[in-house]
Amino acid sequence: MEAWQQCTESAITLAAPIQPQEETRPTALAITKALRARVRQVWRLPWENNWKEVRWRLLQHSVVGAGGHGWPMKRGTACPCGWQHSAASPRATQALQLREHVFWTCTGASAIRRAIHHNLPVSVQLLPRHVWLLEQPCQTVRKEVWYVVCLAALTAMLRARGLMFSTLARTGVDPAVVETRAIDLLLAALKDFAACQGSVSSFSDLGQSHPFVYARPNGSLAVHCSSLPSVSTALI
Numbered sequence: 001m002e003a004w005q006q007c008t009e010s011a012i013t014l015a016a017p018i019q020p021q022e023e024t025r026p027t028a029l030a031i032t033k034a035l036r037a038r039v040r041q042v043w044r045l046p047w048e049n050n051w052k053e054v055r056w057r058l059l060q061h062s063v064v065g066a067g068g069h070g071w072p073m074k075r076g077t078a079c080p081c082g083w084q085h086s087a088a089s090p091r092a093t094q095a096l097q098l099r100e101h102v103f104w105t106c107t108g109a110s111a112i113r114r115a116i117h118h119n120l121p122v123s124v125q126l127l128p129r130h131v132w133l134l135e136q137p138c139q140t141v142r143k144e145v146w147y148v149v150c151l152a153a154l155t156a157m158l159r160a161r162g163l164m165f166s167t168l169a170r171t172g173v174d175p176a177v178v179e180t181r182a183i184d185l186l187l188a189a190l191k192d193f194a195a196c197q198g199s200v201s202s203f204s205d206l207g208q209s210h211p212f213v214y215a216r217p218n219g220s221l222a223v224h225c226s227s228l229p230s231v232s233t234a235l236i
């Protein structure tokens with residue numbers, strides 16, 4: 001539970017630039033207690049467990065390459081997007097900064113959360129706790145669908161950063177290409193979920209106007225997560 005508490009505190013403090021700070025520790029304690037039930041519900045989702053793994057590891061602070069196990073980036077190195085953790089911070093703090101970067105501020109992660117935000121009511125503010133801790137940002141999205149969106153998003157964020165290091169790093173990193181690929185990964189994950197459900201599922205009653213995923217007349221699911229025309233210029 002200590003790692004979960006740390007993850008919750010990170011999610012709250014990461015929102016500081018966009019939301020007035022609550023007193024972190026008591027708020028995080030209450031949220032962390034509520035996580036147990038949500039984690040059980042997520043494991044029961046009818047979807048392959050490999051889509052749930054990144055989120056589980058995020059909670060445990062064990063995502064390799066994202067500060068997991070307390071490992072920051074090597075001294076003097078930078079993310080392909082140019083970001084570096086604070087050189088003066090202890091390694092454990094640098095590792096937390098790296099996790100926050102990979103799953104919130106890195107190029108691909110930013111594009112993914114803008115795309116998600118684009119599919120929510122305009123009045124909704126998307127916060128780290130919504131994505132990391134799977135808290136519904138609004139009642140417009142059914143709880144289980146929101147879980148799927150977050151699992152897809154976190155997996156896509158990590159994969160998008162991996163792409164920056166592999167294919168894209170060889171030819172230089174073009175932020176617009178990274179953003180497009182990141183959203184492709186998000187959509188591919190949502191489509192995989194939809195394809196896994198068949199024509200009779202607990203999601204077959206989702207209305208056509210439901211964000212992200214809806215049910216066709218025959219009960220099978222389809223995805224309508226619209227991405228932004230130009231993610232690189234979109235503001236959140």
Ligand SMILES: [Zn+2]
Pocket residue numbers: 079080081082083101105106107
């Ligand atoms: Zn980065």
